[in-house]
Amino acid sequence: MIALYNNKRWKLSSYVIALVLILPMLVMLVGSVSASTKLFSHLWQTVLPSYLANTLLLAFWVVLLALFFGVLSASIITQTNIVFKQYLRWLLLLPLSMPAYLVAYLYTDLFDYAGPVQRILRSWFDWQTPNDYWFFDIRTLPGAALMLALVLFPYVYMLTRGALEHQDQNLFRASRLLGLTAKQSFFSVALPLARPAIAVSASLVLMETLADFATVQYFSVNTLTTAIYDTWLGYGDLAAANTLASILVLIILFVVLAEQRSRSGVTHQSARPSLKRELIQLSVGQQLLASLFCWSLVVSGFLLPIVLLIIMAVQYSDITQLSALILTGMNSLKISFFAATTAVFIALLLGLYQRLHTDKYRKIPLQVSGFGYAVPGTVLAMAMLSTLGPLDHWLNRAGELLGFSAPGLILSGSLFAIVFALVVRFSAIANGTITSGITQIPQSLDYAPASLGVNLLGSITKVHLPILTPTILMAWLLVFVEAMKELPAVLLLRPFNFETLSSQIYQLISNEMLEQGALGAILIVLFGLLPIVLLNKNKERV
Structure with missing residues (x-):
């Protein structure tokens, strides 16, 4: 420098x-340090421990699922000869353009008791009441974790893929000469070398999870973010809200410091690494499983939600909605x-x-x-x-x-x-x-x-x-x-009487009326696609 x-x-x-x-x-x-309010003491003695437990549990499951989705998909794309790799390589980034609360609403509308999936099942099997069958409840903490993981795993995928693609292949050749199989070389050499990138991506997913508000509130999962919102707007106590916010900041600060410490002392590879790799040749069955896994992430994280939004926009959009969209837009x-x-x-x-x-x-x-x-x-x-x-x-x-x-x-x-x-x-x-x-x-x-x-x-x-x-x-x-x-x-x-696309869509989702804002939701997704497309083009030029 x-x-x-x-x-x-x-x-x-x-x-x-x-x-x-x-x-x-x-x-x-x-x-927050100087504040001492009865409301905060009351929250701490009643609901705050459960809110904190929900926050930590949600963060754990989201990070775990995102790591599973992201690391496995990145490994498949970089290490194997999976078919349609050139398309999946950038398609797996698309869920990042989807706001989690949109995906949460769309899947709730799809799988809820009054949704089309359960209606079809009841008509097929002649079920009359919920007591006649079991169906998973998506509006739970695990459901919220899955919704968040579906849109946040591209952080893990993108950084892990980049780390795996730029590893020195001479290290793998050396490990093979020492008697390791391709699978053993991957777990003993590739993944440990990619650990810093995986740690960074996991911290990003964790911070985004802790910052989420709309998804957890829609699923009625009480976390620290919803507690801060309710304390300020519900009770009008800014001091107590500040104290809750400070607790969340301290958690995030701990995560950032832990992530930085985990990467301390990590050395770089050689200045001139060999990037020419030998891909693992998958059998027909393995190709089917790998393709099914990657395409299911693309479909569930982006293609299905965007199709549902387009259907809503076609069915329910009118001139009044378009004029409101222009103003909020x-x-x-x-x-x-x-x-x-x-x-x-x-x-x-x-x-x-x-x-x-x-x-x-x-x-x-x-x-x-x-x-x-x-x-x-x-x-x-x-x-x-x-x-x-x-x-x-x-x-x-x-x-x-x-x-x-x-x-x-x-x-x-x-x-x-x-x-x-x-x-x-x-x-x-x-x-x-x-x-x-x-x-x-x-x-x-x-x-x-x-x-x-x-x-x-x-x-x-x-x-x-x-x-x-x-x-x-x-x-x-x-x-x-x-x-x-x-x-x-x-x-x-x-300010009063001021709405943006995100706040308007949130209000409509809260009122179970996303159909009225489907055009705005599509617009947000399209804007979210722009940097993904540009970043992918830049990567392809490198």
Whole structure:
């Protein structure tokens, strides 16, 4: 890593931005420590232990299922000669575009007692009442875990596949010479080498599970996220909600530190690995089982839900729904545009600061600014209310003292709060993408402008930004799509009479009326497909 410039304003602005992004979390944590409420004590003595147990149990099952789905599918794609591999390789990423609460509603509608599956079974076997037969209940904790795992396993699949594809095949040849079979080499060499990638993916799945709100609430599975939501909106006790949110943050912090510790001391492979691999040749029966497994993940995680949404849209859509969709769609586009643009600008500022500045601690602002990704949207909303609410009251009192009319809730009651929360939540995505692009720039291009007398601004605008343009577009698109899908923070922070696609669909799902919002749900899924398609194209070029 090199350092060329010593601009004090750049240094100050970088640290100030990092502090602003982490400030809501600090305010919330301080408030939770100083708060002592009867409501929290009551919750702790009654329902909170069961909520905590449900949270941990749900996280365990989701991670376990996601690891099973993701590692096994990645192993099949990279290590075997499965048919249609070129299609399955990217089709297995598609469930990532599906919000879990959509999948949960669609499968509930499909398999519930009044759904088509049970109606058909009753007509075939002449069953009259539920006492005549047994059928699994999908609206349970295991059902919620399965729904979440179906849309989150692509994290595990994508990272594990990448790790397996870039392993040095000379290691496997050496293990074969030592007498190991292909199967033994895979379990003794390939999987241990892929452990860091598997650990990272498992931590991502765990954080997404802990952040989920809509799925567990729809399935009536009480977790810490639903407890935070109910404590604030149901009881109006922000202090108790902050305390619950702090507990969730501490759990996530423990997970992040444990994951980082698990990867400490891991060494890289050789700089010039041999990537030419010998695939395991599957028999006809093995081909059938492997194909059935992979295609069932694609169908259950994406194809079946999107087909059900299309059928709903065709049957129930009308002009009134289309006009409402345009309004909520514009709201979603507005806040996602501002959030993505702001997050990418901050990522460029901090990423280039880390690359080009002489500050000894120049890595700190970038690392601090990305902490928000590990924080669930519900917790982040609590942090925003704890920070912006008092600031609004202070501004109102200051305005009145100066003889002006009170401006109202200009921060906590406006779109500013939503955009701010989205920037804090997804800055890590922009940071990671931009930093990855910056590391690909040769160091000679950092030295060349300085040696020619070009100042900092000229070097960035004429050299770095043109090279980073594709990376900037990818980072912007990733944050934009995630902001479009964000639900908990939008639900808690949105102004009155303001709906986005995600909040509108959630309201319709809560009222068992998703058919009325099928077009909006399809639109969210289509936006979610964009980065998957672009990422797949980039991978194919490599």
